[in-house]
Amino acid sequence: MKIKTSLFLLIFAILVCTNGSTLHAQDTGKPxxxxxxxxxxxxxxxxxxxxxxxxxxxxxxxxxxxxxxxxxxxxxxxxxxxxxxxxxxxxxxxxxxxxxxxxxxxxxxxxxxxxxxxxxxxxxxxxxxxxxxxxxxxxxxxxxxxxxxxxxxxxxxxxxxxxxxxxxxxxxxxxxxxxxxxxxxxxxxxxxxxxxxxxxxxxxxxxxxxxxxxxxxxxxxxxxxxxxxxxxxxxxxxxxxxxxxxxxxxxxxxxxxxxxxxxxxxxxxxxxxxxxxxxxxxxxxxxxxxxxxxxxxxxxxxxxxxxxxxxxxxxxxxxxxxxxxxxxxxxxxxxxxxxxxxxxxxxxxxxxxxxxxxxxxxxEPRELFWHFPIYLEAYDPREDQSRDPLFRTRPGSVIRSGDWKLHHYFEEDEYELYHLAEDLGERSNLLDSHPEKAQELIKKLDAWRRSTRAPVPTELNPSYDPAEVQRLSKRSMEGH
CATH class of the missing domain: 3.40.720.10 (Alkaline Phosphatase, subunit A)
Structure with a gap:
């Protein structure tokens, strides 16, 4: 009986040594x-x-x-x-x-x-x-x-x-x-x-x-x-x-x-x-x-x-x-x-x-925010579907609140307002037809930027040339 008991304990010890770690990993509650x-x-x-x-x-x-x-x-x-x-x-x-x-x-x-x-x-x-x-x-x-x-x-x-x-x-x-x-x-x-x-x-x-x-x-x-x-x-x-x-x-x-x-x-x-x-x-x-x-x-x-x-x-x-x-x-x-x-x-x-x-x-309802005080040049102006042909994005911020989404572009202090449930492609700017909703989101976006200390660029670039913008925009869309 002692031999059988010792053999059982030896087998059990081997099993614990080989599998105990795995069992422990499964039992820790840490997936x-x-x-x-x-x-x-x-x-x-x-x-x-x-x-x-x-x-x-x-x-x-x-x-x-x-x-x-x-x-x-x-x-x-x-x-x-x-x-x-x-x-x-x-x-x-x-x-x-x-x-x-x-x-x-x-x-x-x-x-x-x-x-x-x-x-x-x-x-x-x-x-x-x-x-x-x-x-x-x-x-x-x-x-x-x-x-x-x-x-x-x-x-x-x-x-x-x-x-x-x-x-x-x-x-x-x-x-x-x-x-x-x-x-x-x-x-x-x-x-x-x-x-x-x-x-x-x-x-x-x-x-x-x-x-x-x-x-x-x-x-x-x-x-x-x-x-x-x-x-x-x-x-x-x-x-x-x-x-x-x-x-x-x-x-x-x-x-x-x-x-x-x-x-x-x-x-x-x-x-x-x-x-x-x-x-x-x-x-x-x-x-x-x-x-x-x-x-x-x-x-x-x-x-x-x-x-x-x-x-x-x-x-x-x-x-x-x-x-x-x-x-x-x-x-x-x-x-x-x-x-x-x-x-x-x-x-x-x-x-x-x-x-x-x-x-x-x-x-629960929540707002989502993005902030991009930077410039990203275009990949392919005829493919990008960006706001303008020269950049995929210009400096600005975005808020999504429910199905509403507001873009704010800093250069001209301009806004775009979309209702994603009805316009997932963001084609119809509703800024003029829904001024109250626009103002609501503008206030929320401003408050968020203040609370996060988001930098908003304001310094003008001395190299900026509106005529060059127009010329290059036209040229890029013509594929030259």
Whole structure:
């Protein structure tokens, strides 16, 4: 009997040693979190948001098991500021990243104001999502584009693969040899595949610990490069007006394959039920590459096509599949995760927790704000659908309140008012027909700017030349 008892205790001890850590990770109440942030993916460039030429079967399946937010927004309309706001939960006024430098892009003669100076990097004392997770006992890793400082390991990441100050993979950079600090592992290897392989290895190595896995793919940012066999697949497929770029479609397809591959690995590790997946894009798509109709404009603009992004959140067993039309911001990720983890930090953030929305509760009314005291030059004046042909955006601010959206442009102190429920394409300016609503939103926007100390540029640019503006505007629309 003693021999049998000793044998049983030995077997039990072995089981505890081999499985105890996994059991502990599952019982801590700390779910793993995977945040997939695709670069420049448009709101309608995925099947679950209505795309048909592009194919995203894995994302569509995952979205069907998720809370899909149909009115999700980035905190800015281009790469660096949108990432800075998401990672810190703060408006650009707190970290100084308003754009991808410089803030005075475009022809000097066409800029009426001296824009607010821009910071390339978030301040050294910024508290990020990664640091929030790390302080709660998580292992943290980034695999891909960082773009808000030189080294993400200075901001809470234990593991960094491919993340640095660069905003794209470089010329011909989607195929090995890489230009983003990743050693090559064979000629012709595709960057999206490699980043996913590294992410899977991280999950495997940390299966017994709660982990935060940040996967900000460089794709689908330019330069547009795809596997030839996938490009050929979409070359054979009929496109749609403004949505027929086979290379771009192939890049999306590769990204979708790799998200599916990552989540299959998570499932095989037995972590699916204890893993939250957040999928989104850093800003709107480039309109010259892919139209986001009915949304107006694209990346770099503060019309809907530049800031509205795909977003779903999946947690099997906790969040019930749903489609939610309440407007949310990526800045909401930080306070939501803080509440979910019951993190004891009083750090001030500008987003709000959307945990209630994820749990199926009724939304409360809120206003959303954007501030961009900078200039972004046009990509393609005949494609951009911007306010003027020379810039995707000029200095200004935006408020969304309910279905109403007000744009304020500083150069001429001009406003545009739209009702998104009836005019999603922001074509009919209702400023004159709804003066009371306009004044209400103007007051709210002014109050918000004062409360956040948002800088409003007023200094005139001595190089400004109205005649040159007129000449270049005409020339750009003629295609010269």
């Amino acid at each position: 793993n979190v995977i945040l997939v942030n695709v670069d420049d993916l448009g709101w309608r460039d995925v099947g679950f948001m209505g795309g048909s030429y592009y194919e995203t079967p894995n994302l569509d399946r995952l979205a069907s098991q998720s809370v899909v937010f149909t009115q999700a927004y980035a905190g800015a309309s281009n790469c660096a500021p949108s990432r800075a706001t998401m990672l810190t939960g703060r408006y650009p006024m707190t970290h100084g990243v308003y754009t991808v430098s410089p803030s005075d892009r475009g022809n000097a003669a066409t800029r009426k104001l001296i824009p607010t100076p821009n910071s390339d990097h978030i301040p050294a004392d910024s508290y990020t999502l990664a640091q929030l997770f790390k302080d709660q006992g998580y292992v943290t890793g980034i695999f891909g584009k960082w773009h808000v400082s030189r080294d993400p390991r200075d901001f809470g990441f234990d593991v960094n693969v491919g993340g640095g100050p660069q905003g794209n993979p470089g010329q011909k950079g989607y195929f090995s040899p890489y230009k983003v600090g990743i050693p090559s592992s064979g000629a012709g290897e595709y960057l999206t595949d490699r980043l996913t392989a590294e992410a899977i290895s991280f999950a495997e190595e940390n299966r017994d610990n709660p982990f935060f896995l940040y996967l900000p793919f460089y794709t689908v940012h330019s330069p547009l490069m795809a596997k030839e066999e996938l490009k050929a697949k979409f070359d054979r497929k009929p496109g749609e007006p403004g949505r027929d770029n086979a290379t771009y479609a192939a890049m999306i397809y590769s990204m979708d394959e790799n998200v599916g591959r990552l989540m299959a690995a998570i499932d095989s590790l037995g972590l699916d039920e204890n893993t939250i997946l957040i999928f989104t894009s850093d800003n709107g798509g480039v309109r010259a590459t892919s139209h986001q109709d009915p949304l107006r404009a694209g990346k770099g603009s503060y019309y809907e096509g530049g800031i509205r992004v795909p977003l779903f959140v999946r947690w099997p067993g906790r969040f019930q599949a749903d489609r939610v039309g309440s407007p949310v911001l990526q800045m909401d990720f930080f306070p939501t995760i803080r509440q979910l983890l019951k993190a004891e930090t009083e750090l001030e953030v500008d987003g709000i927790s959307i945990l209630g929305l994820l749990d199926g509760e009724e939304p």
